[in-house]
Amino acid sequence: MYPEKLNQIIELFESLPDAEKRELLISYASAAMKQGPRDGDTFDLEDERKDEECTDTVGVFLQVSPQRACAFRIKLGPQVQTLTKAMTAILCKGLEGLTPEQITEVPADFVPKIVGADLVRQRSQTVYYILTRMKGIARVWLNRERSAAPHGA
Amino acid sequence: MSEKNYAHPEALVSTEWVAAHLADPHLRIVESNEDILLYDTGHIQGSVHIDWRSDLQDQTIRDYINPQQFAALCERNGISNDTTVIFYGDKSNWWACYALWVFRLFGHTKVKIMDGGREKWVAEQRHLTRAVPHFVHGHYTPPETRSDSEIRAFYDQALAQSRAGMALIDVRSPAEFRGEVTHMPEYPQEGVLRGGHIPGAASVPWKMAVKDDSTFKDISELRQIYEDEAGLKPGQDVVAYCRIGERSSHTWFVLTYLLGYKNVRNYDGSWTEWGNRVGAPIERS
Numbered sequence: 001m002y003p004e005k006l007n008q009i010i011e012l013f014e015s016l017p018d019a020e021k022r023e024l025l026i027s028y029a030s031a032a033m034k035q036g037p038r039d040g041d042t043f044d045l046e047d048e049r050k051d052e053e054c055t056d057t058v059g060v061f062l063q064v065s066p067q068r069a070c071a072f073r074i075k076l077g078p079q080v081q082t083l084t085k086a087m088t089a090i091l092c093k094g095l096e097g098l099t100p101e102q103i104t105e106v107p108a109d110f111v112p113k114i115v116g117a118d119l120v121r122q123r124s125q126t127v128y129y130i131l132t133r134m135k136g137i138a139r140v141w142l143n144r145e146r147s148a149a150p151h152g153a
Numbered sequence: 154m155s156e157k158n159y160a161h162p163e164a165l166v167s168t169e170w171v172a173a174h175l176a177d178p179h180l181r182i183v184e185s186n187e188d189i190l191l192y193d194t195g196h197i198q199g200s201v202h203i204d205w206r207s208d209l210q211d212q213t214i215r216d217y218i219n220p221q222q223f224a225a226l227c228e229r230n231g232i233s234n235d236t237t238v239i240f241y242g243d244k245s246n247w248w249a250c251y252a253l254w255v256f257r258l259f260g261h262t263k264v265k266i267m268d269g270g271r272e273k274w275v276a277e278q279r280h281l282t283r284a285v286p287h288f289v290h291g292h293y294t295p296p297e298t299r300s301d302s303e304i305r306a307f308y309d310q311a312l313a314q315s316r317a318g319m320a321l322i323d324v325r326s327p328a329e330f331r332g333e334v335t336h337m338p339e340y341p342q343e344g345v346l347r348g349g350h351i352p353g354a355a356s357v358p359w360k361m362a363v364k365d366d367s368t369f370k371d372i373s374e375l376r377q378i379y380e381d382e383a384g385l386k387p388g389q390d391v392v393a394y395c396r397i398g399e400r401s402s403h404t405w406f407v408l409t410y411l412l413g414y415k416n417v418r419n420y421d422g423s424w425t426e427w428g429n430r431v432g433a434p435i436e437r438s
Contacts, residue, residue, distance in 0.1 A: 026193055052336070082190035118207065119189055 002110055003102060006094030013114045021116055025086040032085035035092045036075040037061050045144075047137050048075065053129055055079045060133045064141060068099045072134060083115060083127045090114060091130055100145075103138035106131065158372040160413025164406075165268045165369070166239060168277055175199050181232045181288075182239045184271070185248040187399075195281030197241070197274065201230040201288075205248050205399065209255045215422075217299065223259045224295035231288025234261070241267035241274065245360070245367040251402040254419055257304055260296045266406065269368040276366065304405070306392045306418035308426055308433075311351060315434070320391040321354035322383065324404045325424065329396075330356040332437035335428065345428035349435035351394070355383045359400040362407045375412055387414060394420035394427075 002010060013021055037043070041061070048059030056077025063071045072095065074088050095103055111127055159165065166174075174180055175198050182200035184192050192202040203209065208226055211218055218226065232238060238256060240249035246266055253264045267274070275281070301307075306314070314321055328334045332348035350356070361378045363369055370378075379385045391408060393401040398421030405419040427433050 022190065022193055025190060029190065029194065052334075081188045082194055083188075086190075 001107075003095060003098055003106065005096060006090075006106070006110065009090055009094050010110050010113050018116060018118075025083065025115070025119075028087075028089040029082045029085035031089040032074070032076060035073060035088055037073040041073060043073070045137050045141055047133070047140075050077075051129075054084070055081060058130070058133060060130075060137050062134075062137045062141060064100060069097045070100060070103055070138065071096060074130065083119060084130060087111070087115075087127045088130050091134060095134065100138040100142050104135050104142070106135070157369070159369075159411040160372075161410040164265055164410035166265050167268055168274050168279060171197065171239060171241075171267050171274075172279060179235075180237050180239055181230060182241070182267075183230070183249075183252060185240060185242040185252040186271070187242075187244050187248055191243055191271070193283070195283055198280060198282045198284070199286050200241075201286065203230065203252055205251055209252060217255055217258060220259060220295035220297065220299060223299075224293040227261075227293040228291045231286075231291050233291035233293055235263065236291060237263040237265065239265050239267055241270050243271050245272065245363050245403070246270035247359075247399045247403050250406040251399040254304065254402040254405055258299050258301060260300055266410075269366055272367045304409075304418055306394075306420040308420075308422055308430065310418070311392050311394065311420045311422075311427070312433075314390070314392045315351050315353050318353055320385055320389050321351050322379075322385070322391060322393040322401075322404060322408075323350045323354040323356050324359040324393055324395045324400045325350075325356075326358055327356060329424070330354075332435070345396070345425055347428045347433075347435055349428070349437040350424075351427060352434050352436040354394075354436075355385075357383045357404070359395070359403045362404065362411075369407065369411060372411065375407060379408065379412060385414075387412070388416075389414070390416040390418075392418050392420050394423040396424045397421065398423050 013024065016024060043061045043063050045062045046059065048057065050057040056079035058077065058080065059075035061073040072092050074092060076085060076088060095106065108128055108131055115127055171182065182197055183203050184196050184200045185203050185205060186192060189204065209217060238261065240253045242249035249266055249270060253266060256264050311321070323330050330350045335345045335348045357379060362375060385391060391414060393404045395401040398419055401419050401423060405417050408414040408417045
């Protein structure tokens with residue numbers, strides 16, 4: 001149902017008691033600040049913007065290999081909430097290597113399985129935002145690929 | 154805080170003051186945030202975490218906990234009836250003010266806000282720890298009732314305030330006030346069916362009361378904002394509202410403690426109640 005790497009992360013979270021789940025989320029949140037673009041990185045698409053739906057600027061950078069495997073880099077502004085930071089690191093790891101089509105088909109219903117129902121609530125809904133942005137940039141890449149293809153291909 | 158000439162300067166403490174009183178046994182420092190995991194990432198040494206939703210609200214109906222639950226919450230956080238509670242948090246102290254306001258609902262008057270909140274503490278590169286403190290349970294005698302009538306307004310009271318032409322302060326963003334958006338800037342929709350504001354309300358966004366470093370503006374600036382520009386007068390009955398009562402708690406604190414207004418109520422049902430209520434009158438401008 002879920003991509004393999006993401007499923008492994010989901011299963012790990014589901015096996016943990018709440019306290020350890022929180023610790024792991026914080027660990028992922030710390031790792032999120034290392035998910036930004038690095039010197040020398042090149043990307044097929046870059047989408048950095050401040051949306052109404054999120055508390056700070058988020059940059060999503062997509063590289064697609066000749067084998068159509070996606071790699072994401074994500075830059076987060078300092079006001080992004082801790083849960084959203086954690087979800088960023090989880091998604092960068094869990095969706096790595098998928099094709100753009102597979103990215104667009106990832107269901108969002110795994111979020112409560114990772115975060116826990118208590119933490120997904122009013123004022124923490126931005127946990128879904130990063131996945132939406134990743135799917136969005138994958139769709140743009142696919143549209144460009146289709147536009148560039150010879151007619152009838 | 155006396156240099157700012159607030160009506161109740163004792164209701165604010167500085168980050169310096171808190172840093173110098175971390176070991177004071179008569180104090181309890183409480184962090185309350187919107188970011189639910191922020192406390193876990195690091196907090197002021199000795200501070201406890203009180204969550205606006207899971208600790209202060211009833212988990213079934215939209216209301217606050219009862220006096221017995223409040224006493225139990227205080228006791229497990231090492232708070233007794235005579236403990237002075239210092240609140241701080243993210244978002245320029247929105248939720249710290251909200252938690253303080255809920256403590257006042259239960260008659261706990263020894264409360265203060267750390268001016269500038271978590272942002273200022275972090276900006277000053279003061280120490281944060283991940284160690285969760287453990288205290289000997291406090292002894293808290295619960296109040297007989299929750300004092301909703303003094304500082305809390307309900308829908309009918311806000312409606313009466315509107316119909317009587319009395320002071321209503323809408324502390325949301327200008328676009329929310331005008332009804333152009335039904336969500337708070339930078340946040341998803343929170344389930345409101347209609348946009349606009351309560352008829353007769355004045356728009357004074359909460360943020361007008363703070364400086365860039367999240368500390369409160371001085372008394373002369375606050376008077377200019379709330380009295381010269383919004384038309385409030387000392388002694389007036391005022392009702393403040395936002396979407397769920399947290400930003401209006403911030404304004405309630407400003408009006409009550411910094412400007413010294415004696416009859417300010419926070420309408421915590423706010424726009425998520427009013428904007429969904431069948432037949433509630435709405436103004437758009």
